[in-house]
Amino acid sequence: MKEYNYCPICAIPLQMGMVEGRKRKYCPKCNFVDYKNPLPVALAVAVKDKKVLLIKRGVPPVKGMWASPSGFIEIGETPEEGCLRELEEETGVSGEIVKLIGVLRIEDKEIYGDMLIIAYLVNVKDGELTPGDEVEDARFFDIADLPEYYLNIFKDVIEEIQNEEV
Ligand SMILES: [Zn+2]
Known part of the structure; x- marks a missing residue:
């Protein structure tokens, strides 16, 4: 499955961290979270x-x-x-x-x-x-x-x- 590496809103690199109990990528600037949902x-x-x-x-x-x-x-x-x-x-x-x-x-x-x-x-x-x-x-x-x-x-x-x- 394809992954986001950059924030789709601000185009800066995403960071990895714990968000709502799971490791997820997020944007430190706008708080976009790369949720993985079906x-x-x-x-x-x-x-x-x-x-x-x-x-x-x-x-x-x-x-x-x-x-x-x-x-x-x-x-x-x-x-x-x-x-x-x-x-x-x-x-x-x-x-x-x-x-x-x-x-x-x-x-x-x-x-x-x-x-x-x-x-x-x-x-x-x-x-x-x-x-x-x-x-x-x-x-x-x-x-x-x-x-x-x-x-x-x-x-x-x-x-x-x-x-x-x-
Ligand atoms: Zn962003």
Whole structure:
């Protein structure tokens, strides 16, 4: 993960010290503290007719992997709004939140460090599948054809989709 060496406000070198019980970098001039917090990401397990909509990621992290539509929640946005916006940007379809699946921690060693993934089950409503700028492909998978790593992460909700009228 990338580190600040200079204060992003005053551009002077940061110092290391104890701040609120942890070693952190801080600015001796303006009191900026380089807190390390997980970045909040909204993710859509998007489903239609028991098929799961995945995107082939076109940007790091995990470029080239099939994954659920997801992205960073913007300032002023609720997690639900961020989830549906990312779904639409990455796949071209709109959706409706069914429920919160859960909140999980994923560590991205490539760029972003810790991420807090807020995952929703989403019903796909309207629109034509049109992969967005940051994705290589978007398509619906039968549950039997889902990649194994994906099944491992969302095992419980996939079972639920299989068994219930979701
Ligand atoms: Zn400063």
